[in-house]
Amino acid sequence: MRIVIDGAAIATVDAAGTEHATGHVVVADGRIEAVGAGPAPDGPADRRIDATGCLVTPGLVNTHHHLYQWATRGFAQQATLFEWLTELYPVWVGIDDKITHAAAAAGLVRLAKTGCTTAADHHYVFPRGAGDLIAPIVEAAGQVGLRLHAVRGSMDRGESNGGLPPDSVVENRDEALVATAEAIDRYHDPAPEAFVRVAVGPCSPFTVSTELMSQAADLARDKGVRLHTHLAETVDEEQQCLAELGCTPMEYADRTGWLGEDVWLAHGIHFSDGAVARLGATGTGVAHCPTSNARLGAGFARVADLVAAGAPVGLGVDGAASNEDGGLGVELRTATYLARLRGGPAALSARDSLRLATMGGARCLGRQDELGSLEPGKLADLAVWRLDGVEHAGIDDPVAALVLGSLPPLALLLAGGRPVVEDGACRTVSEVDVATALRAASLALLEKR
Structure with missing residues (x-):
């Protein structure tokens, strides 16, 4: 299908930061064929879109999520991370494939409606007898039409071994490694246009x-896939690492093989100057989750410092149990504001935040050659944002309108050139059916408590 988008403001987020006040994007066979200023060149088209009053950006990349948590929003509202986990783990013991699918579908629809075309989902809760819970997430992503980086998580430290989760949701080391290899x-799919990839x-x-940390890293590199884990999210975590292991979380990651260009870490809040420099030197990515960090009172990630050091930094929504909004587009403004609370009004610009959500995320996932910018030859993942309403009237800078204003509705969201959202509504699945299934799943989970 050949789609011509004409008359829009364009933010390409390429290396030069090229923008067009009025321009065009041409999509053909799932890839971007042309981007430029002024009207699109003459040629055949299956569909022409007058995007006057709109801004076209790359599709947003979500670098950290827990889709299953869409079934447990609103819990532990005044809790720290460890308190929140202690309250929620006993609830998550009850998840199964049906609940996981319903939660994933709802979460992915919300992501799509807020401009996301690629989502990394970190699933690490596998209750005994629940089966392969990666399958329903992959199925939901295929139905909604978004690209999925399925992170096959694992835990082998239950309460009886000094960990937080109940023993019924942890695996032994060999089980976890075998199941992870099977998921890969x-x-x-290692192909450049892949809609599903797996990480460890x-x-x-x-x-x-x-x-398990060390052997999982070895497994990932043997299989040629990427590595992802939570790190340095709270002061409690650092204190526990120092007490149990005699090192900081960053030092622990270094000694277990968890630094490198094939690694991205979730949160990364409590890093010293030396740790920030080490992340930059090794090319290790960080998934910045501003709303979740604020909701749990975890702290401020050193985003500007990490970017200056050369570390890839992307945006993440995190699980909806610690970010009830669940959307990615709204994280642009939150990331900007939190960075400025830490470093002043020049700490992060609107364009800096857009880059985090696009090219920064693509770098974290190792897909900077395929995603993250509007350039000929790249995959046709793009968002067309409506800026012609009263909410954005009078904001001359369209990128500022997107980032600093209220989140605009989508005129169109393409993933691989295929429409996922049009005129603000998801077109691939029924939103009513998805919401109904989610309510049923949440109720079923609560009844299992």
Whole structure:
């Protein structure tokens, strides 16, 4: 299908930061054929879109999520991370494939309606007897039409071994490694245009043994896939690492093989100057989750410092149980404001935030050659934002309108050149059916408590 988008403001987010006040994007066979100023060149088209009053950006890339948590929003509202986990783990014992699918579908629809075309989902809760819970997430992503980086998580430290989660939701080390390898073999697609990729993701230093952390890194590199884990999210985590392991979380990551260009870490809030420099030197990515960090009172990530050091930094929504909004586009403004609370009004510009959500995220996922900018030859993942309403009237700068104003509705969202959202509504699945299934799943989960 050949789609011509004409008359819009264009923010390409290419290396030069090229923008067009009025321009065009041409999409053909799932890829971007042309981007430029002024009207589109003459040629055949299956569909022409007058995007006057709109802004076209790359599709947003979500670098960290827990889709299953859409079934448990609103819990532990005044809790720290460890308190929040202690309250929610006993609830998550009840998840199964049906609940996981309903939650994933709802979460992905919300992501799509807020401009996201690629989502990394870190699933690490596998209750005994629940089966393969990666399958329903992959299925939901296929139905909604978004690209999925399925992070096969794991935990092997339950309460009986000094960990936070109940023993019924942890695996032993060998089980976790075998299941992770099976997920890679079954679902991972290394092709440039892939809609499903798999990464290896032991949950965190306080839920995973040192042996599993190290062997999971070896497995990922043997299979040629990326590595993802939580790190340095809270002061509690650092204190526990120092007490149990005699090192900081960053030092622990270094000694277990969890630094490098094939690694991206979730949160990364409590890093010293030396740790920031080490992340930049090794090309290790960080998924910045501003709303979740604020909701849990975890702290301020050093986003500007990490970017200056050369570390890839992307935006993440995190699980909806610690970010009830669940959308990605809204994180642009939150990231900007939190950075400025830490470093002043020049700490992060609107364009800096847009780059985090696009090219920054693509770099974290190792897909900067395929995604993250509007350039000929790249995959046709793009968002067309409506800026012609009263909410944005009078804001001359369209990127500022997107980032600093209220989140605009989508005129169109394409993933691989295929429409996912049009005129603000998801077109691939019924939003009514998805919402109904989610309510039923949430109720079923609560009844299992």
